[in-house]
Amino acid sequence: MxxxxxxxxxxxxxxxxxxxxxxxxxxxxxLPSTRNELKSVFLDLRAHPxxxxxxxxLSPFDAIQELVRAGFVVARRGPRVKWQDNVIRVRSAELxxxxxxxxxxxxxxxxxxxxxxxRELRALGYEALTGHANVSITWPFPADKACSRPxxxxxxxxxxxxxxxxxxxxxxxxxxxVFTPIMRPQxxxxxDIGGEFPMTISPGQRVRVTVTLAPQALGLHQTAVxxxxxxxxxxxxxxxxxxxxxxxxxxxxxxxxxxxRKPLVEAAAEIVPGxxxxxxxxxxxxxxxxxxxPAGVRNAVSRGEEPPVLEEELSAENYRNRxxxxxxxxxxxxxxxxxxxxxxxxxxxxxGAGFLALKVPGLAxxxxxxxxxxxxxxxxPGQPKKEFEGCVHAxxxxxxxxxxxxxxxxxxxxxxxxxxxxxxxxxxxxxxHEAIQESAKLPPGLLFPATSDWVNAIPxxxxxxxxxxxxxxxxxxxxxxxxLNRAGGGSANGCPYLVFGPPGTGKTNTCIEAMLxxxxxxxxxxxxxxxxxxxxxxxxxxxxxxxxxxxELYRLNAPARSATELEASLLEYCxxxxxxxxFTIPDAAALARPRVIISTCCSASxxxxxxxxxxxxxHVFVDEAGHAxxxxxxxxxALFADKTSIVVLxxxxxxxxxxxxSKMAAGRxxxxxxxxxxxMQAPYLPWGPASEYxxxxxxxxxxxxxxxxxxxxxxxRMFYRDELVPCADEALRSSLTNWASxxxxxxxxxxxxxxxxxxxxxxxxxxxxxxxEVSQVxxxxxxxxxxxxxxxxxxxxxxxSPYRKQVQKIDKQLTVKHPGVKxxxxxxxxxxxxxxxxxxxxxxxxxxxESDLKHNLGFLxxxxxxxxxxxxxxxxxxxxxxxxxxxxxxxxxxxxxxCRNNGAYVGCEGPQPPPSxxxxxxxxxxxxxxxxxxxxxxxxxxxxxxxxxxxxMSDDGVEVERPEWPExx
Numbered sequence: 001m002x003x004x005x006x007x008x009x010x011x012x013x014x015x016x017x018x019x020x021x022x023x024x025x026x027x028x029x030x031l032p033s034t035r036n037e038l039k040s041v042f043l044d045l046r047a048h049p050x051x052x053x054x055x056x057x058l059s060p061f062d063a064i065q066e067l068v069r070a071g072f073v074v075a076r077r078g079p080r081v082k083w084q085d086n087v088i089r090v091r092s093a094e095l096x097x098x099x100x101x102x103x104x105x106x107x108x109x110x111x112x113x114x115x116x117x118x119r120e121l122r123a124l125g126y127e128a129l130t131g132h133a134n135v136s137i138t139w140p141f142p143a144d145k146a147c148s149r150p151x152x153x154x155x156x157x158x159x160x161x162x163x164x165x166x167x168x169x170x171x172x173x174x175x176x177x178v179f180t181p182i183m184r185p186q187x188x189x190x191x192d193i194g195g196e197f198p199m200t201i202s203p204g205q206r207v208r209v210t211v212t213l214a215p216q217a218l219g220l221h222q223t224a225v226x227x228x229x230x231x232x233x234x235x236x237x238x239x240x241x242x243x244x245x246x247x248x249x250x251x252x253x254x255x256x257x258x259x260x261r262k263p264l265v266e267a268a269a270e271i272v273p274g275x276x277x278x279x280x281x282x283x284x285x286x287x288x289x290x291x292x293x294p295a296g297v298r299n300a301v302s303r304g305e306e307p308p309v310l311e312e313e314l315s316a317e318n319y320r321n322r323x324x325x326x327x328x329x330x331x332x333x334x335x336x337x338x339x340x341x342x343x344x345x346x347x348x349x350x351x352g353a354g355f356l357a358l359k360v361p362g363l364a365x366x367x368x369x370x371x372x373x374x375x376x377x378x379x380x381p382g383q384p385k386k387e388f389e390g391c392v393h394a395x396x397x398x399x400x401x402x403x404x405x406x407x408x409x410x411x412x413x414x415x416x417x418x419x420x421x422x423x424x425x426x427x428x429x430x431x432x433h434e435a436i437q438e439s440a441k442l443p444p445g446l447l448f449p450a451t452s453d454w455v456n457a458i459p460x461x462x463x464x465x466x467x468x469x470x471x472x473x474x475x476x477x478x479x480x481x482x483x484l485n486r487a488g489g490g491s492a493n494g495c496p497y498l499v500f501g502p503p504g505t506g507k508t509n510t511c512i513e514a515m516l517x518x519x520x521x522x523x524x525x526x527x528x529x530x531x532x533x534x535x536x537x538x539x540x541x542x543x544x545x546x547x548x549x550x551x552e553l554y555r556l557n558a559p560a561r562s563a564t565e566l567e568a569s570l571l572e573y574c575x576x577x578x579x580x581x582x583f584t585i586p587d588a589a590a591l592a593r594p595r596v597i598i599s600t601c602c603s604a605s606x607x608x609x610x611x612x613x614x615x616x617x618x619h620v621f622v623d624e625a626g627h628a629x630x631x632x633x634x635x636x637x638a639l640f641a642d643k644t645s646i647v648v649l650x651x652x653x654x655x656x657x658x659x660x661x662s663k664m665a666a667g668r669x670x671x672x673x674x675x676x677x678x679x680m681q682a683p684y685l686p687w688g689p690a691s692e693y694x695x696x697x698x699x700x701x702x703x704x705x706x707x708x709x710x711x712x713x714x715x716x717r718m719f720y721r722d723e724l725v726p727c728a729d730e731a732l733r734s735s736l737t738n739w740a741s742x743x744x745x746x747x748x749x750x751x752x753x754x755x756x757x758x759x760x761x762x763x764x765x766x767x768x769x770x771x772x773e774v775s776q777v778x779x780x781x782x783x784x785x786x787x788x789x790x791x792x793x794x795x796x797x798x799x800x801s802p803y804r805k806q807v808q809k810i811d812k813q814l815t816v817k818h819p820g821v822k823x824x825x826x827x828x829x830x831x832x833x834x835x836x837x838x839x840x841x842x843x844x845x846x847x848x849x850e851s852d853l854k855h856n857l858g859f860l861x862x863x864x865x866x867x868x869x870x871x872x873x874x875x876x877x878x879x880x881x882x883x884x885x886x887x888x889x890x891x892x893x894x895x896x897x898x899c900r901n902n903g904a905y906v907g908c909e910g911p912q913p914p915p916s917x918x919x920x921x922x923x924x925x926x927x928x929x930x931x932x933x934x935x936x937x938x939x940x941x942x943x944x945x946x947x948x949x950x951x952x953m954s955d956d957g958v959e960v961e962r963p964e965w966p967e968x969x
Contacts, residue, residue, distance in 0.1 A: 012056065013070025016063055017087050019045045031087070034079045038064060129234050134169035135201075137227065138162070140211045141240050148255065150239040150758070152248070155215055163209040163225060163236060167201040174230040175199040178209065183223040184756060185216045185908055189238070191225060198230075215242040217908065219756045219772040220844070241758060243771065246778050250771035250809045252762035264339055265421050268379060268387035275403040277373055277393040280559055280577060280584045285611035290426075291433035297328045301664070310668045316448045323436045323631055326670045331429050333662035341368040343420040345381065350414060351401050356390070358420065359399045361764050365804050368422050370400050371560055378404075378418040387421070431605040432631035435638040441614065443643045445494025449683045449697075461485060462695075468516050468547065469509060473727075476510040479699035483514040483619075484521055486646045494643065495683055498675065498698040499650040502720050503871035504706025504728070504833065507650045508536075510699075511621050512543045514648065518619055519548065519595060527596045528617040530604055530636045532628040534565060536831055540623060541570055541598050554594035557583035558603045588612055601628055604636035615642040622674075624831060626651035629658040630674040651675045654719045655868050656830050706833050708733040710748045711870070711877050714898050718891065719867050728874065736836070736876040739790055741783055744903040749876045752899035753780075754883040754907030757844045767805035773840045774809045776880050780838055781818050784876075794820030798834035800869050802826060806842050826865050829872050837873035841881030841892070866891040883910035 020031065020041055032038040039060040045051055046058070058066065064081075067073040074082040131137070140161035141151035153159045167173045178193050192210040193199070201207055213221060221242055227234045243251070300307045307325045312318050341362070351357035363370065370376070370392055377387040390402035403409075439447060463484040467477060479499050486497065501507025511529075518525050529544075531537045534557075541555050555573045559582045563571065575584045588611035591597065597607065601622065617640050625633050637647055653676035660671040669677075678684060683697040693700055702723045704712055709726040716724035726733075736742075737749050757772030777799055784792040799814070799821060801807050811823040822834065829837075843860065866889075870877060879895065886892035887910065899905045 011070060012058065013066040013068075013072060015051075016042065016045065016067055017070065017072045019051075021087060031083050033081055035060075035064065035081060036079065038081055129232065130236075132229075132232050132234055134167065134171075134173060134232075135227075135229065135234060136164075136166045136168050137234055137236055138164040139236060141213075141238055143239070149251070149760075150220065150241045152241045152243050152251075153213070153215065155218060155242055155244045157215065159213045159215075159240065161211050163211060164206055165201065165209060165227065166206045167203050170203050172203065173201045175201065175207075176228045176230060177226075178228070179226055180223050181226055185221065188216050188221045189213055189223045211238065213240055217755075218242055218244060218247060218775055219908065220758055222756075241772075244775055246813055247771040247775040250769070250774040250813065252760050254763050256761040257764050258766075264336065265342060265384075267377070267421075268385050270386045271377065272386070272388045272405045272408065274375070274389040274391040274405055274408075276391045277403070278580055279373060280580060280582055282559075282585050282610075284609040285588065286609050288427070288430050288434060288605070288609065291324075291430050293328045293331060297325055298332065301329055301332050306664060306668070310664075314669060316444060319447060320436050320440060324433060326665045326668060327429060327432055327436070327631055329665040329668075330660060330662045330670060331426070333665070334424055334429075337661055338368060338422050338424050341422045345417045346378075346420050348378075348402075348412070348416055348418060350412075351399075354409060355393060355401050355403055356409070356412065357399045357401050358390070361398075363395070363399065364397050365765060365767065365808070367765070367767075367804075370395055370422075372562075373560055374425060375423060376400070376402065377421040377423065379421075381417060381419060384419075428602050428632075431602055431635055432629070434605065434608075435635040436631055438638040439634060442638060442641055443494035446496060446637065446641060446647060449495040449678065449681045465517050465521070467513065468520075469513050472506070472509065472513055473703050475699055475701050475703065476506060476513065478695055479510050479701075480514045480517055482695060482699070483646065483648060484517055487518070487522060487525075487618075495697055496637075496647040496649050496678060498678060498684055499648065499701065500652060500679070500698060501650060501701045502652050502654065502704070502724055503715070503868070504704040504712075505701035505724075506703075506705055507652070507701055508539060508543070508623055508831075510701065511623055511648065511650050512540070515544065515596065515619070515621065516547050519552075522618070525595065525618045526616060527619045527621065528604065528607075528636050528640060529596060529598045529621045529623070530601045530633075531623045532601055532632060533624070534561060534600055536624045537598050537600050538566065538570060539831065541573060542567075544596065544598070545570070545573065548596055551593070552595040554591070554597050556585070556591075556597055556599040556603055556606060558600070558606070559583050559585070585610060592616065599636070601632045601635050605639065608639040612640070614640055615645065616640060617645065619646045619648065621648045621650070623650045625649040625675040626653040626673045627656050627658065627830065628673060629660070629670060630672065630677060631670075632658070633674040649675050649678070653679060654864065656827060656864050703727045705729075706874055707871065708737075708747075708749050708873075708875055710750055710902075711873050714895060715867055715871050718894065719863070732835070733875050736790060736792070739784070739876065740787065741780070742904070743906050748902050748904055750879075750899055750902070750904050751877070752879045752883070752896060752905045752907075753881075754905065754910050755844075755880055756882055756884070756908045759843065759845050761805070765805055768803045768842055769806040769809045770840070770842045770844060771809070772844075773842060773880050774806070774813060777810050777838055777840050778813050778817060780878055780880075781814060781821060784836060785818055792836060794818045795822075796835040797821045797838065798829060798832070798836070798872060799823040799838045799840065800826055800829055800872065801840040801842060802865065803842050806840055810840065826868050830868050833872055833874055835874045836876045836878070837869075838878040839869050839880065841879070841886060843885050844882040845885065860885070860889045860892065863891050866895075870895065883908070887911050 020038075032041055042058075042060050042063045045063075064073065068075045072084055072087045074084060076082055140163050141159070143150050144152070165175070175193075176198050178191060178197075180189065180191060183189055190212045192212070194208065194210070199207065209225070211225070215221065219242060221240045223238050225236045225238065227236075297307045307329070309318060309321050309325050310329075312322060314322055341360075343360075346358060348356045348358055358376070360368070360370065362368070372392055372395060374392045376390045376392070378390060379385075379387045388404045388408045390404050392400050393403050394401035462478065462481040465481065465484060467480075472480070479497075482497060499507050499510055501510070515527050515529060518527060529537075529540050531540065537555070541553070544553060550573065553573055555570065557566070557574055561583055563576060563581065563583065566574070575586050576582070577584050585606050591607060591610055591612055597617075599607070620636050620641055622628070622633050622636065633649070641647055651673070653673055657676070658671050658673055660666040662670070665671075679698075683694060686693055700723075702720070703725045704716075705727050707726065707728055712724055712726050716722055734747070734749075737747050738745050739749070742749060742751055753776060755770075755772055755776055757770040759768050759770060761768060781794075781797055781799070784790055784797060785794060797818075799810055801810065801823070802825060804825065807823050807825060814821045814823060870879075879899070881892075883896050883905075887896045896905070896910065900910065
């Protein structure tokens with residue numbers, strides 16, 4: 001029998017797909033993979049009373065054709081059935097126990113956020129359908145389908161829309177009641193049914209329900225309207241986005257297109273070299289080996305297995321093999337990650353004489369990160385065996401300028417399409433491998449300090465000196481004394497000296513004083529001062545230059561570094577070639593003259609390459625050591641320390657740690673810094689009956705000279721055993737305690753502003769942003785700057801956000817309205833401070849938190865990132881975010897409760913605190929129901945869908961030291 005026409009508005013293919021998915025999530029079985037399996041499922045469907053009520057006959061063959069027509073199944077011959085990924089997005093599956101009409105009557109797609117509302121309804125005990133065969137209910141405030149956003153209105157607009165309820169059955173329907181079990185903000189919506197209950201609706205009759213929204217704040221306004229009929233319930237979820245001019249200007253410029261997973265591309269058999277850009281010609285005395293990945297490591301990782309050496313505990317005997325294997329595993333992951341940016345069918349355009357320009361999406365976000373002198377490889381479509389190397393001669397906002405072999409330029413046709421393969425520069429990895437191998441020449445105690453049996457036997461004799469910085473406290477002076485005490489005899493039993501400095505305790509100032517005292521005490525001393533980032537190294541130079549003669553102080557820079565990153569006043573301490581526009585590397589004789597050389601850890605390898613010998617430096621200082629991989633911090637130590645060298649590590653392993661991309665390498669110790677590993681060894685642990693730290697090995701700084709006591713209290717309790725002592729200047733730290741917008745002006749300069757915004761993405765960038773929070777940030781910045789009594793300047797304010805796109809959106813608005821405000825990621829603020837810090841947390845949905853965790857993104861479940869973010873402020877801390885999401889995290893939940901208990905919370909209605917003493921509940925958007933078909937469906941979606949969310953936060957705003965180009969052949 002031929003199929004009869006379906007009722008108006010009923011999509012049979014969608015109904016069938018919904019039933020199939022309903023069985024999958026309800027019975028925990030896979031989707032039918034053969035035509036026979038699908039036939040069996042469809043026969044069950046035909047027996048379903050609701051399907052029979054449609055009056056439609058379909059044969060199993062017709063059913064498959066309907067699935068093909070609806071785009072859920074790919075037409076193919078043979079017994080196998082190939083499903084499209086979109087089938088698992090049929091969210092109405094959970095409703096199929098009673099009706100299919102929701103599929104046909106719901107002309108409005110389920111907007112993002114409705115799933116969360118429905119979960120909350122179930123948690124409250126309200127089970128309802130989004131539709132029923134007997135009634136049609138329209139959707140008020142329709143979403144913008146073009147960009148998948150909720151309906152938007154202005155902040156000063158009262159909006160009115162309607163719910164039209166129509167009886168489409170042949171019998172009267174009775175509405176027993178209409179109510180709103182959920183409404184946020186409370187009182188924002190009003191519902192007018194226009195009659196009394198019970199209300200009878202005759203067949204074909206329409207009843208209009210008026211919905212009025214009076215906006216109360218920026219952000220999402222949401223409610224659920226529950227229609228209780230005699231025998232069933234129907235719910236309509238309403239989401240409206242209230243926006244102002246700034247929020248609307250920050251909305252997605254174009255719809256988000258999820259990047260497709262690209263297959264890994266191997267290098268071609270034939271590579272035609274390109275023409276490298278002008279660069280300083282340096283003839284290194286010690287060439288850097290290649291350190292290629294061994295086949296055994298590559299094969300093991302390709303099978304998903306760990307190299308055997310990683311299963312061993314780290315020891316002096318296996319140190320080189322194990323650390324080398326960790327780096328190889330990390331490099332393999334880096335190779336996979338960089339290829340996510342490969343391009344197919346990219347267009348090249350001429351750019352001046354002899355150059356070609358390639359537009360690279362995401363280049364402005366450093367996704368991928370491309371620098372002058374880097375290389376990309378292209379091949380013509382259909383010719384993958386021959387690649388042309390393109391050397392980067394210039395990097396612009398959205399394009400790179402390349403130069404290939406002359407034969408490629410000669411044959412080039414304007415608009416020519418090519419496939420592009422990106423690579424990363426291996427020089428940094430090679431330098432770390434070199435340090436690992438050179439570590440065999442170090443005194444054993446530098447890598448593995450001895451046991452605690454002899455720690456107590458070492459006498460402590462402080463060295464007295466006249467401090468240069470008169471403001472140092474007793475702990476800082478003690479650390480300097482110990483550095484001086486080690487002179488001549490080397491490290492105490494060869495161990496590094498640790499200066500553990502929580503936020504604002506002056507660890508860098510302590511190191512600066514120690515360096516100056518060493519120079520004063522010993523004319524023969526030579527100091528190598530390093531840090532993981534250029535910014536941190538520049539800070540050392542800035543603080544030393546007023547105390548050290550110019551000829552005795554030198555700042556080493558990698559040639560690839562842009563001179564614009566360095567303050568002009570510091571350029572005189574560097575070697576710079578104006579003709580080339582790049583930094584240069586002096587020869588060994590010139591490098592031997594300065595008494596202090598400042599460098600990043602990575603660039604310190606250049607000193608070895610130029611021939612400076614081991615033992616040349618009497619002291620090696622590594623600041624911010626907790627932020628570097630152990631193999632990175634090891635470079636200046638392994639290349640230059642000997643048995644007489646004094647090694648000082650300063651940092652805080654409770655703040656941001658190393659950036660590691662490989663989950664395998666991170667789990668086996670690569671994300672543990674050298675500082676953190678040493679801090680767990682015997683000499684650095686508390687000892688004796690008083691549980692004190694031995695001053696011969698470690699100084700713990702506890703006096704905070706940055707923040708107001710209220711700002712400091714929570715992180716001190718959570719991360720530092722409640723030991724931090726607020727010592728900041730009273731006038732500065734209390735300068736904003738009476739700011740008019742503070743809800744609690746009783747010495748509590750913290751404000752937690754709850755905002756229910758919306759997570760957004762745009763274009764092909766997977767980075768998240770939240771326009772509502774952008775607007776709220778701008779509002780607070782404006783209030784601070786325009787309040788004359790506060791006397792806050794733009795340069796006094798810092799804005800921190802965990803996602804690069806949010807940083808860009810905020811910076812774009814503030815550049816126009818208030819230029820001078822520093823906007824950046826947490827990584828960009830490590831080691832910095834501002835009088836005012838505003839944090840935009842972005843996340844308004846818990847749906848993608850696991851993806852954030854996978855790629856080291858965001859704030860949630862990242863205690864170190866939380867610690868850095870909330871400890872940058874001196875006088876005022878403002879937190880903007882969704883309390884319903886943030887409160888589920890241990891750290892942010894504690895901050896929410898801290899502010900709530902101190903009357904410092906404003907904004908949307910926040911969640912109630914969890915029972916005292918219990919662990920925080922799992923992350924969720926709203927109340928979490930027991931496991932259900934819906935939650936199983938979400939798990940199925942997660943299994944089927946791979947979201948490539950390399951937001952770049954793992955290197956997002958991180959000032960990663962990039963090496964100079966490969967060595968000239």
